[in-house]
Amino acid sequence: MDFRFTEAQEKFRQEVRSFLDRELPSDWVGYLGCTTGDHVSDVSDGWQVFKDIARKLGEKGWLSLFWPKEYGGQAWPFVDCLVFFEEVARRGSPGYNPIAVKMLAPTLIDYGTEEQKERFLxxxxxxxxxxxxxxxxxxxxxxxxxxxxRAVKDNDYFILNGxxxxxxxxxYADWCCLLARTAPDSTRSRGLSFFLVDMKTPGVTVSPIKNLAGEPSFCEIFFEDARIPAENILGDENDGWKVAQSLLGYERTSIEFIAMVKSVIERVAGYMAANPRLRSEHSRQLLAKLAIDTEVGRLMNYRVAWLHDKGLPADWPAAMAKLHTTELYKRAASTAMQLLGLYGQLDKKDAMAPLQGWIEQLxxxxxxxxxxxxxxxxQRNIIALRGLGLPRS
Ligand SMILES: Cc1cc2nc3c(=O)[nH]c(=O)nc-3n(C[C@H](O)[C@H](O)[C@H](O)COP(=O)(O)OP(=O)(O)OC[C@H]3O[C@@H](n4cnc5c(N)ncnc54)[C@H](O)[C@@H]3O)c2cc1C
Structure with a gap:
């Protein structure tokens, strides 16, 4: 057992850091989601920044790190890819679309036709x-x-409603992946198909919902008689549940949240160093506790990636990592808010907001x-049932 990163991994980490230092706009505060932009609106035309960085990450080959070589990937171990995910999240960088890169791409490689792989990867x-x-x-x-x-077959198309x-x-999406019921009398997980849908299809309407921080970060999507080509089903018709489960399995590596918590610790510690009135024994205790739990979460996530690389089952260890990591992320935000005092509650638009309002948004x-x-x-149900083998009551 070796708990160090290899020289190559460390070198790659530095390369990603230097790239982000060079390419991110000077006023970049950092995304708070692990992915795209709660801070899109903070820089002029934030979405354009996302797209520009995405193309540059693509040119570097960093958006296909663990895909097989025959599909344009670098065939890196998943453990090495976590170094990339970690650094991107640490800087709150745009340009990385995990649903595509980390989840749908490997699912396409497993279940897609050659035409689908050629078109989408x-x-x-x-x-x-x-x-x-x-x-x-x-x-x-x-x-x-x-x-x-529901999607009803009409010759070479499915008519999608829901x-x-x-x-x-x-x-912002060009495409979406979704599940719809295609077997008329089916129930539950049977009779569903997994579709790849062009968001420009007539009959598709998107309505953003503001999150707690007032950012339109998620959306409702309405499908009214949207005609989806039958060739856009991924996997077999009526067997989409299996495909969706495969995709969701890739979702639960949550190293990005750990990177965010590390960033919280660094930023708050830096702020406290510059503001002596905030220093106290209590604050040192709280930050040290966060640091320990962050290290635990980091190891859990790298272990999940290692299990993945070895082809070993990772579902309940991934559930443990996701649970630990996201609960820690919530606690880190709450601790940081407490440590910054009343000023911490100021909005990012307020000139007196500490750390440009980053903690308040977080x-x-x-x-x-x-x-x-x-x-x-x-996640606790998964751990109890699959990990501990407890019976369903
Ligand atoms: C920031 C954010 C981003 C998201 N992005 C996406 C996205 O991109 N695409 C997408 O499809 N969805 C997305 N979601 C939706 C997310 O997947 C759902 O909110 C989540 O699965 C919970 O479903 P629900 O909101 O319907 O709550 P419910 O399932 O109704 O749950 C309500 C409460 O009941 C509890 N509960 C439910 N079932 C059980 C059970 N069996 N045992 C114990 N407790 C239970 C839940 O834990 C919860 O506390 C997002 C959600 C958030 C918050």
Whole structure:
């Protein structure tokens, strides 16, 4: 067992850091989601910044690091890729679309036809097309199998009707992936198909929802008689649940949240060093505790990546890592808010807001991490049932 990163991994980490230092706008405060932009509106034309950085990351080959070489990837171990995910999140960098790069691409490689791989993987690797995930519905979140969206076959097309919700950055997406019921009398997870949908299809309407911080970071999507080509089903018709499970399995590596918590510790420690009135024994205790839990979470996430590289089952260790990491992220935001005192509550637009209001925003969005990609209760269920082998009551 060796707990050090290799020389090559350290070199790559430095390369990513230097790239981000060079390429990010000088006024870049940092995204608070791990991915795209709660701070899009803070710089002029933030979405353009996202797209520019995405293309540059694509040119570097960093958006396809762990994909097989025959599909334009670098065939790196997943552990090495975590170094990249970690550095991007540490700087709150735009340009990285995990739904495409980390989740859909490997699922496409497993289940896609050669035509689908040819059509979709290259633009993802070049950072040219942005994807969103549209699984949740108003009545189907944790219990995804109860979803109601329906697609009815019409020659070479499916006519899609239904409503999705909470779809992160659907307002910017070129494409979305979703599940809809295609077998008329089916129930639960049977009879669903996994679709790849062009967001420009007539009958697709996107309506952004503001999050707690007032940012339009997720959306409702309405499908009204949208005609989706049958060739855009990924995997077999009526067998989409399996495909969705594969995709969601890739979602639960949560190293990005750890990078964010490290960033909280660094920024708050720096702020306290510059503001002696905030220094106290209590604050040192709180930051030290966060630092320990961050290290635990980091090891949990690298272990999940290692299990993945070894082809070993990683579902409940991934659930443990997701649970630990997102609960820690929420606690880090709350601790930071406490340590900054009343000024910490000032909005990012207020000139007196410490750390440009970053902590206030973080506090407001941090709750979402424990809900998205499976709530903390659902993660505990996975750990109890699959990890501890407890019976369902
Ligand atoms: C920031 C954010 C981003 C998101 N992005 C996306 C996205 O891009 N695409 C997408 O499709 N969805 C997205 N979601 C939606 C997310 O997947 C759902 O919110 C989540 O699955 C929970 O579903 P729900 O909101 O319907 O709550 P519910 O499932 O109704 O849960 C309500 C409460 O009941 C608890 N509960 C439910 N079932 C059980 C059970 N079996 N055992 C114990 N407790 C239970 C839950 O833990 C929760 O506390 C996002 C959500 C957030 C917060």
């Amino acid at each position: 290259k633009p993802m690797a070049r950072g040219e097309e942005f994807w969103c995930e549209a699984f949740s519905e108003p009545g189907a979140g944790s219990d995804l199998a109860s979803l109601q969206a 409503q999705k919700t909470w779809s992160t950055f659907a307002n 506090y407001l969005v941090s709750y979402g991490g424990t809900i998205a990609a499976g709530t903390s209760e659902i």
